[in-house]
Amino acid sequence: MTFSASKKAAGRGVTRLPRGARERAPQVLASLEDLYPDARTELVFRTPFELLVATVLSAQATDVSVNAATPALFAQYPDALALSRASAEDIEPLIRRIGLYRGKARNLAALARLLVERHEGEVPNDFGAVVALPGAGRKTANVVLSNAYGFPAIAVDTHVGRLSRRLGLSVQTNPDKVELDLQKLFPRERWVFLHHALILHGRRVCMARNPQCQACEMAAFCPKVGVEA
DSSP states (O other), X not given: OBOHHHHHHXXXXXXXXXXXXXXXXXXXXXXXXXXXXXXXXXXXXXXXXXXXXXXXXXXXXXXXXXXXXXXXXXXXXXXXXXXXXXXXXXXXXXXXXXXXXXXXXXXHHHHHHHHHHHXXXXXXXXHHXXXXXXXXXXXXXXXXXXXXXXXOOOOOOHHHHHHHHHTTSOOOOSHHHHHHHHHHHSOGGGHHHHHHHHHHHHHHXXXXXXXXXXXXXXXXXXXXXXXXX
């Protein structure tokens, strides 16, 4: 496994943790473990290829919409070789209900071709190689490597970033820097659980608008109770 590119990117720059972050982090983790003991990705997949495709589709889209589209997509294109033979126009009707579907269709067609040309049709267990695929970025690589291959990683999406700031774990808005702050605060073996649990809490309780602070187990130590920013 190669993950040097991930370490290099996460190590760029120096971030300063908010006051009290190290004291709050164990409380946050304990609460998340109590609330979401079995937290995992809500994307439905059977293989690393299916997870990669679903994650690319999930950008600026809900997991619900992705999960609704992928069964038909994977029935027609079950692997990278099959998808590499499709054009963007072939793929578009199958993902039309997902946001930005035209661009995503182009990315999926190109991504599949590169998987066949460079990786014998398999999703590489390598951060740099995944990031180099069309439509895949740092978050996609972290999701794929952590869920498909068990590598400790923190995927920072809009929920993880928002909750990290609200809970006083980071002041950063750049996802790479939020990731670095969370890596400093939490045990490596809990990184995968952490980002899944934060996503679930962001969807169910600490929403971007109208967060349900009165129902939040972490309200007692959250420094921004009632703040919607």
